[in-house]
Amino acid sequence: MQDETAQSSADELKAWLLAAPLEEVTARARARRDARGPARMTYSPKVFIPLTRLCADVCHYCTFATTPSRLEAPYLTPDEVLAIARAGAASGCREALFTLGDAPERRYAAAREWLAERGFARTVDYVRHCAELVLGETGLLPHVNAGVLEQQDYAMLRPVAASAGLMLESISERLLEKGMCHHGSPDKVPALRLASLAAAGEARVPMTSGVLIGIGETAEERLDSLFALRDLHREHGHLQEVIVQNFCPKPGTKMAEAPEATENDFLRVVAAARLILPDEVSVQAPPNLNDDRLVELIDAGIDDWGGISPVTLDHVNPEAPWPEVERLRAICAGKGLPLVERLTIYPRFITTEESSWIDPAIRPAVLRHADAEGLTRDSVWSPGLAGQHAPGNVHAPLGRQHEGPVAASLHRILERAASGATLGEDDIVALFATRGAAAQAVVDAADALRAEVSGETVTYVVNRNINYTNICTHTCSFCAFSKTSSKAGFRDKPYNLDLGEIAGRAREAVARGATEVCLQGGIHPSYTGDTYLSIVRAVKEACPDLHVHAFSPLEVSQGARTLGMPVGDYLAMLKDAGLGSLPGTAAEILCDDIREQICPGKLTTQEWLDVVGSAHRVGLPTTSTVMFGHLEGTGHWARHLLALRNLQLDTGGITEFVPLPLVHMEAPFYRRGQCRKGPTWREAVMMHAVARLALNGAINSIQCSWVKLGMDGAAAVLAAGANDLGGVLMDESISRAAGAAHGQGVTIEELRQAAESVGRRLRQRTTLYGEVPLELA
Known part of the structure; x- marks a missing residue:
């Protein structure tokens, strides 16, 4: 029949x-x-x-x-x-x-x-x-x-x-x-x-x-x-x-x-x-x-x-x-x-x-x-490559666009985003899929919303990265930083800093004007919850006024597990020891089908969300991130952004969203031919713009990574919804290990030039977006 x-x-x-x-x-x-x-x-x-x-x-x-x-x-x-x-x-x-x-x-x-x-x-x-x-x-x-x-x-x-x-x-x-x-x-x-x-x-x-x-x-x-x-x-x-x-x-x-x-x-x-x-x-x-x-x-x-x-x-x-x-x-x-x-x-x-x-x-x-939609990459640009300039600029981040009509359905999505409404997954995918005049409309809407929410200043923090060990029990397919043993034979040899070295680097950071030290490392097989507590205490004893921004949700989970205690209780211990906030790294893509391919054995999506939510509940703010440009598609991006939005509406505590484009050159799964070459330039721009729209009413700060994008790329996305340039870093090891060529630190003058290129004023902030005393600025 x-x-x-x-x-x-x-x-x-x-x-x-x-x-x-x-x-x-x-x-x-x-x-x-x-x-x-x-x-x-x-x-x-x-x-x-x-x-x-x-x-x-x-x-x-x-x-x-x-x-x-x-x-x-x-x-x-x-x-x-x-x-x-x-x-x-x-x-x-x-x-x-x-x-x-x-x-x-x-x-x-x-x-x-x-x-x-x-x-x-x-x-x-x-x-x-x-x-x-x-x-x-x-x-x-x-x-x-x-x-x-x-x-x-x-x-x-x-x-x-x-x-x-x-x-x-x-x-x-x-x-x-x-x-x-x-x-x-x-x-x-x-x-x-x-x-x-x-x-x-x-x-x-x-x-x-x-x-x-x-x-x-x-x-x-x-x-x-x-x-x-x-x-x-x-x-x-x-x-x-x-x-x-x-x-x-x-x-x-x-x-x-x-x-x-x-x-x-x-x-x-x-x-x-x-x-x-x-x-x-x-x-x-x-x-x-x-x-x-x-x-x-x-x-x-x-x-x-x-x-x-x-x-x-x-x-x-x-x-x-x-x-x-x-x-x-x-x-x-x-x-x-x-x-x-x-x-x-x-x-x-x-x-x-x-x-x-x-x-x-x-x-x-x-x-x-290929790009994230399975279409052709829009240029030879990839994050972190040496000797390249961003294909777009501060006036037209997506490059030259032909004029053309923009669908009324897109305008309706943009209007809902501007009102602070939660967009549907299909709406966010539609924003990512825009091209030509429609994509420019998304970028323009994101920049207008940035001006409304964050004003005309571009913020930054003076900080130092301390990656205390690159030895890790995990073998994430994207990571060129972690080493499994001293016999690994990679370009960077395995290391494990002692507490004296960590404290010494913190003192050097303060001497150079830092208000924050960012501490992250591999999941060392001998580290316990006491190890992380001792790291915080060593830094705070050396520099009592320095903000300690440390430990990914994966490290927190590891520490709690080794001590046999709930994550919330362990986070409270870290806070009492002097921890000020957590980096929202190890998020990668908050979709388990992709996580199972790129970081099996790490936290699941729900476990990551639970750790970050627990941090907020004990009074520890966090950042949030996405790593994009590898195996995932625009639907994964949409689900990731919605997961962060829903978490923030539930617990608060996320200070900023930081898109992290994959630097592919030394990534193991790229070298094996298993992933893309990081996001395209259009995708990098659109991630910042769409994040501004999709997270409106929840997360107010969109940070760009000059380490991944280059300074001209970072300047360009400041015209596409971003308002923050992150930190000067002083020492940046993880992106460098992946092949990024944009340096391990940046001067405040370079950040100022980037801000001024889009007609905005540079302002130093604290880790939690507070005002910095004039004597520290």
Whole structure:
């Protein structure tokens, strides 16, 4: 009965799509597109590698395929392939699209001989070899269009190709008949192509497919082809995009005089694709074949432009040049859909939940290109890298933005945030997902709220970091600071400061004007609760007036456990010994699915919240943090911010929120190819801006980390909701161990210049945001 109901529903939709006015069809498709996710249009910057122009088929519309006599060689050599790929990588491409004909060795002796001389039995074997070269030598992600393949072929390609493609073109068997476009083309049998697409699904390869419009098919057959692709995806979940491509007659082909589909017919199929296919499948139309109707295609419901190359032409349609990306960007922005780069593998296949779609061998390369949404990183910037400047500046933290409309729904979220209301998780994710003019609206709202809440001063504290040991029982995958033993052999040797050294460093800090000492270290196997108490007492005995800001929730938990007492009681002991406040570190991401991957065996989310809440209840304020840019996504960020907000509304006591971008260079899980390269610049800016909005009414201070962002980066986010520059630090070991190059300390004059660059005044504060006596300022 369910199958009958589904078929009835499909028949009704098909009948409506064929008969309804075009304006109604496109309007419904637009609405479906706009409701499926963030407002954006995507494209892939790619380089085209025409590995061979030989083909076993003789499609009557094709100018790409040719004969051996018209080629210098049947295939490109590996050196030629790499030359094209390197040019693409140098021009900002992320994808290497291998275009070739179907199994030319079946038809041409020249192809068989060329392959055999080089040790290959089939074209697809040579494709794999070249894809592996491109991946290894350039880092570009191969996408392979190698024609009809079997499951074992796709399995062979998985480790070296992030995705693959096979156009269905049409479900129509009529097109194989004499006089029709696919006559004499054995690989164009619809059942064979559907079987190959299904085989890709069985091999768990993300796929591109599509339909070709105007090659002799009927209007009903066009829709049947889309329904066939829908059914394939429902079974395997592997279609990432469907191309709706219009046939363009080419001189020198048997179909040179064939009529094209009318614009209305073409737009109807584009819109039908959006309405027939599941929401997670993108609908694409080639912009170079439709340069005079780009707006009409947007209005028909597409969300992707496919591959656009700054280096190579479209070898299948060489007569149609690519549109200028900046022109395309402006057109999209004008429709309220910022143009965003994507990878050849779509975002949903890159997420943690869908990671089985990516072969472990190619996953490191995918992650190097990806941002938190699974889209393309917006620049080469990463936190902590030496010799780089922030891509944005104090006047435009996100860089130049195209003008464009901003959705009323976004304005409503911003209004609720400004009123101090608690946003929903979906609202916060929507803020993080904004691009273009919408993202700038978020940044502007955050900066306006900062001015209202925190005024026009930028605050800082004079402090010193004392990391008393780097020996740790935990092996967190992001941490390059901790060492497990003296035999570890890392760049920094294991150490354990004695109490005299800790007290001496505290005295030095006071002599240099510090009002705070920040004490944190690894979870040393011999440390007990008494160890931490003795550290506090040693500092307070040496410097009675110095504020002791010390011990992460993990260290507090460790201390309480070793003494066999409740955390609250132990915190009260620490407070009595002179502890003034706790750093809210060890939070990482307050989502256990991520914590289990990056810091197994540490505190769970609830345990972290319980320790911090207990600190507040005994009168110990804390900071709060997030470490972002590794395995987590924007949904995790939203849940993290809401967990902090709810805790603060319950217990109070959080003095500030500090976003900590991952410094990836020496992080063990990055070196193993298991995480991203820290957040992108846009993500770093948006974390500060969205935090200001999401935490409004709960946590009033948003601090930026100059150690991670660099001083110019810190200055830029002061215009995106941040109001505090943290501490001068004097000694900073943890970020330096991870590879950060922004120094172990900063001068007050450098902080003043950062504040003044955004037109604000610098003011020294105490750890708890009190006034500093003039003699200490």
